[in-house]
Amino acid sequence: MGIIFSIVAAKADDDELEETYKMSVYVHDYSSGGPNSTDIAVVGIPGKIWSFTQFGTLFVCDDAITEGPEPNSEPVGRVQGISVTTSLEGIRALVAFSIVFTNKAYNGSTIEVQGNSNQFDSVREYGVASGTGKFLYAQGYVTYETYFFDPWTSYAVSRCNISIRMPPRHHWCTLIS
Ligand SMILES: *[C@@H]1O[C@H](CO)[C@@H](O)[C@H](O)[C@H]1NC(C)=O
Ligand SMILES: *[C@@H]1O[C@H](CO)[C@@H](O)[C@H](O)[C@H]1NC(C)=O
Numbered sequence: 001m002g003i004i005f006s007i008v009a010a011k012a013d014d015d016e017l018e019e020t021y022k023m024s025v026y027v028h029d030y031s032s033g034g035p036n037s038t039d040i041a042v043v044g045i046p047g048k049i050w051s052f053t054q055f056g057t058l059f060v061c062d063d064a065i066t067e068g069p070e071p072n073s074e075p076v077g078r079v080q081g082i083s084v085t086t087s088l089e090g091i092r093a094l095v096a097f098s099i100v101f102t103n104k105a106y107n108g109s110t111i112e113v114q115g116n117s118n119q120f121d122s123v124r125e126y127g128v129a130s131g132t133g134k135f136l137y138a139q140g141y142v143t144y145e146t147y148f149f150d151p152w153t154s155y156a157v158s159r160c161n162i163s164i165r166m167p168p169r170h171h172w173c174t175l176i177s
């Protein structure tokens with residue numbers, strides 16, 4: 001397993017300093033609606049076609065994250081969450097998802113992402129609201145860029161860059177018994 005995060009500002013064991021992490025990974029999304037889909041429209045406005053450009057359509061995804069762009073590249077985790085088309089003309093969507101790590105270094109930890117973007121922008125940007133495990137008190141943002149798209153199979157690979165920081169550990173709230 002290669003090094004995914006570069007810790008820019010501090011050593012992880014130094015509780016006086018802010019920790020800053022950057023990571024670039026790839027997300028594999030299958031949205032054909034067929035049996036192996038990982039991103040599916042589950043509800044929408046009755047009588048309308050449930051598509052990502054139709055206001056009110058809600059998708060649920062469980063997409064694989066890998067270190068490189070190839071589907072068989074080293075697994076890092078999953079993107080599990082929802083996307084709702086929230087602008088009336090169908091351009092913008094609200095997303096809320098967890099980056100659930102399954103790799104050795106961060107197994108079980110999560111980064112919680114929420115945001116709203118123009119779905120047609122070449123780079124979509126979302127806020128990082130929080131995290132769990134190794135990423136307690138995380139703040140930052142992620143970008144999504146389409147890296148590859150096969151319209152025949154509705155298979156998309158996006159590059160997801162994660163930039164987060166965590167306050168110095170001595171600022172963390174701790175339970176006092
Ligand atoms: C779904 O995945 C299975 C196992 O990888 C594969 O055998 C099958 O052909 C796939 N089906 C479709 C419709 O892609
Ligand atoms: C991650 O944790 C799960 C459950 O604790 C375990 O089954 C799995 O082997 C772990 N994966 C890695 C890569 O360490």
Ligand SMILES: *[C@@H]1O[C@H](CO)[C@@H](O)[C@H](O)[C@H]1NC(C)=O
Binds near residue numbers: 024123143161
């Ligand atoms: C994402 O990271 C890669 C590799 O570091 C970089 O080449 C690319 O420009 C970044 N994308 C954005 C939108 O910042």
